[in-house]
Amino acid sequence: AQTVTQSQPEMSVQEAETVTLSCTYDTSESDYYLFWYKQPPSRQMILVIRQEAYKQQNATENRFSVNFQKAAKSFSLKISDSQLGDAAMYFCAFNDMRFGAGTRLTVKP
């Protein structure tokens, strides 16, 4: 069974600085997809970024990028130039079906 682990229940970052959220997973598959979703307070969950396992290049979406290390089964999310609107719960997901417990990100002005 695939499991997804987010070891940081809460993280805090100063506005304009960079923060990295960790995610590890366990699988015996060689081809799969990994996702980061963002759930702002009282708002709907939205996709932040997606990574295909067979692609070695790390995905990037504006200020969001991932560090995908397939051998280590690690998939961390880096948020650069953090903004107040980045404050949310962040969930890592495997094949869009198995989710981690989430990391609550606070952004300090």
Add this chain to the structure above:
Amino acid sequence: KAGVTQTPRYLIKTRGQQVTLSCSPISGHRSVSWYQQTPGQGLQFLFEYFSETQRNKGNFPGRFSGRQFSNSRSEMNVSTLELGDSALYLCASSPQPGRSYEQYFGPGTRLTVT
């Protein structure tokens, strides 16, 4: 396009009762998945439907069931409610089933069991 809608948004039920939650996917989306979200547990996958057929099922007891209609709308039912069923139930839709597709989430139904 209208987003994923879920009704009702809030529910309070008593132990032993049953409840039905509804989800309308984005127009054109044919795959619907359901999740249970509780503090500290993250999102737990309940089931996935496509073309009125259940494709995948998570590790939940048989008290949790669902169905999908020909217009892709979906319902989930929880019978004999327990206190531990209190949670936010999220519905998500995608154009097709499959692990590569982004899921579009609804606002959720907050169920409280007393």
